[in-house]
Amino acid sequence: MHVKKAIIIGAGPAGLTAAFELLTRTGIQPIVLEKSEHFGGISRTANYKGNRIDLGGHRFFSKSDRVMEWWHRMLPIQALPPGTPEITYHRMRRSLQSGGSGPDPEREDNVMLLRPRKSRIYFRRRLFQYPITLSVDTIRKLGLWATFRIGLSYLRTVLRPLPEEKSLEDFFINRFGRELYRTFFQSYTEKVWGVPCSAISAAWGRQRIKGLSVRKVLGHALGKMFGRKGTSAKTETSLIEQFLYPKFGPGQMWEETARKVRELGGVIHTGRRVDGLTLEDGKVVAVKATNLATGESESYPADFFFSTAPLSELIESMTPAPPPQVRAVSQGLVYRDFVTVGLLVRSLKIHDETEQGRKLIRDNWIYIQESDVQVGRLQIYNNWSPYLVADPGTVWLGLEYFCNQTDALWSSPDADLEALARTELARIGIIETSDVLDATVLRVEKAYPAYFGTYDRFEVLRTYLDSLQNLFPIGRNGMHRYNNQDHSMLTAMVAVDNILEGRTDKSNLWEVNTETDYQEEE
Template sequence: MTKKAIIVGAGPAGLTAAYELLQRTDIIPIILEKSGDIGGISKTVNYKGNRMDIGGHRFFSKSDRVMKWWLNILPLDNTTGEEIALQYQNQRTLLKNASSTPAGETHRMLVRERLSRIFYLNRFFNYPLSLSKDTIRKLGFKKLALIGSSYMAAKLRPRTETTLEDFFINRFGSNLYQTFFKDYTEKVWGVPCNALPADWGRQRVKELSVRKAVVHAMKKKPAADLKQKSTQTSLIERFLYPALGPGQLWEEVAARIVEMGGEIHFHHEVNGIAHSGGNISSIQSTDTNGTTHTWEGDYFFSTMPVQELIASMSPQPPAEIRSIAAGLPYRDFMMVGLLVKKLLMHDRFAKTNSDEIRDNWIYIQEKSVKLGRLQIFNNWSPYMVSDPGTAWLGLEYFCNVGDELWSMPDDAFITFATGELERIGFIDRNDVLDSNIVRMEKTYPAYLGTYNRFDEIRNYTDTFHNLFLVGRNGMHKYNNSDHSMLAAMTAVDNIIANITTKENIWEINTEQSYHEEE
């Protein structure tokens, strides 16, 4: 009898699990997706031909397996017609440009230049900071002296790393932390840095530091190696990007899953997970008509928030487990898409012939606004905007469901966001041609509340032999897309090899490796 795997969620982790199962086993995957979209937070929103990338997704991984997987789904574009060499782990691969046709010109993975900067005091600063002439000119020698002395003090008297504030000060010194990290981080999480655990910094910032930034600035040179394994991710200059945004890749994966015999059911909200004898036996979902469906299977993959997973289980988990799960917090996300005639802001110190802003995204450090990041979708891919003569922007806000920002009606929030971007000099509101808003719940699992007891939940869910928690919310772990994919791949590896431990799944993204925020 054919075995089945029930997968909750059609984001990167769920889709990767389904694809791997179909490619490597006889197990048939059935995906239950709560929304009507493919890709989770990696979806692309198409608004009148203008595409929005939710959070910004650079396609870069230090995993050979993931890099090859991506390029198997979307071929690499080479506009020069020359071979591109990808060299990593002593392997060198030459990728030739496929012949292009008008109908298929966007079915490509582009090679894009990375530029992300900090906007602070009405000026642009490279991210990460380096001791360049540009930085010295903008900060001034007095400020640099204060940064240098506080950095040396932190090196001489390092703090015990209990909070995120401790972590940042040890890496950057108190002055640089106060200038460039404190306010932005508190915008993201809505709480002071001294209330956040150091774990978040170890996972998201990891080995990036003043010393590494300085060394990198001194050694900086163009590289044909997209893998760039010896470089911290925040320092990487080139990345891959689907021509039509990240959702393009995941929509292609979904199409292949269906072609190979898998199933994807949209608008199915999981509200029941039955178990007995150390195994999950079935999942219950409700569709938009209110009809209840029961899905029996042999394996179960969950990418749904852990909080909802535990609440859905029957028989109920122990009271302590339910209490810990209920106390896991999340941060929600809103993005306003603004189509404008032009940007007022220019880059006076651009190193190109044009003074246009070339950033993929910009960290907004100004205290006068709640805006967290600004994406310029034109700079991700020219195909992201319908009219290349306009600027298509994404204004990112971090919030909580029910708070002041989230509770604003759409029109009022768009007006508010437009006003903030005008206030810091990027646009004139009279140049706005159109707008859109996207709201995403539980975008960022937070390391707050009961998170310090999360291992108790992990130990409990690991007792179910055929249940695999994967993905950012599925593991309550601030993963990037490649980590979510690797977790799903490893889960399938375990099924094939009959490995019962889940340890190797949880170990993904615990090494001191790399990160840049998505």
């Protein structure tokens, strides 16, 4: 009897979700080809001398019940101490009540923690709440005149909004006013993308920020005053105040998923570089890959193909070659890379003042809005999970630098990048260089698919991909879409739905993460 097979390119969240879904819902055997020796893609966790690095920072929160329940089945949620306020995640309500059953993270490793979310903006050597709140603290730090200008600018925008949002700059201005945009959004966003906000499509804002605005922020603040918690799936994602997180970082989720895929009969080959796709009669018939350990070429015929590979690479690997206009769009797609410098330090110069005295700041990450440094964001890994840090008496930091592979920053020696990180954090008053104990550097290629270059002609590429009946592009790079990991997982789930239903129209794949609430309503 012929057992149908599916080749899955990439062992990130989308690829591993597709493999698990195929194994548990169909009779199709998945074969996963992963270029590296790691699982999770940019959601993997790197381990440096027992200190773990979460590449990019991954909150486990989704407005999709389907994803939340999937995570919960893979890694159970810790038992919450009595008196913990109930966390409402729709159908998961009972799972997150205090006093319920659940593993103790002090005794067991396969567990999801419930963590508080806190992020702030570092601007003018001061910390501001994120999202920005209209509070006495904000006004004091900004000054009355700057606050007045921001308020006046926002009112002007409310009365006379820009009639058409052509760019990300237009998107920000219409939601926050020109002054607030220039103060708290422009510098960081342009660090991330390396181009002016006026050159980026407004589609990025509509996808990543969705319904967030000054009105939503004010409404959220008023809701908190009257006791409403910011953990419901009805809350804008940027305002969620608690999230789930694997004990040892996001990579733990994908290592466990990979283990279960193999246990269920799926095949995962690491160290396999995909070099080509063979097409016949509007279908993919085989994938060619190189075994990086032996240098041997391998061929993998199958019935279905899932790809999380960057579209620019996927299109170029096809034989016969796609039409010239399709290749022109794929070749013009732009990606942004980033470098994480891990710094282990004795302490920080900035603190939270508490009744018990000075404590480590509670932020998971801090957006660095200072124009005199290159660092864009600072992670404090102790606050993601205390188990990410080998010595709890130290502070484990991740400095994120956004760049292109053609930039000098990308190719700089590790020692120079470590020195840059120490110097910049000291310059803006966050650490003393003498407090640095150790450092390491990690580089991530094609971390962010960009919404400029030939992105305005992406429909040409999508139409061609949709014409290949048994090819399912999924995930962030597979669809050239700035997805969070839950959206990437949903694309894999929907692709398997389509196979089970015999559906050839793939429009529902592309609809994931396009609506304002993305599956928020029941």
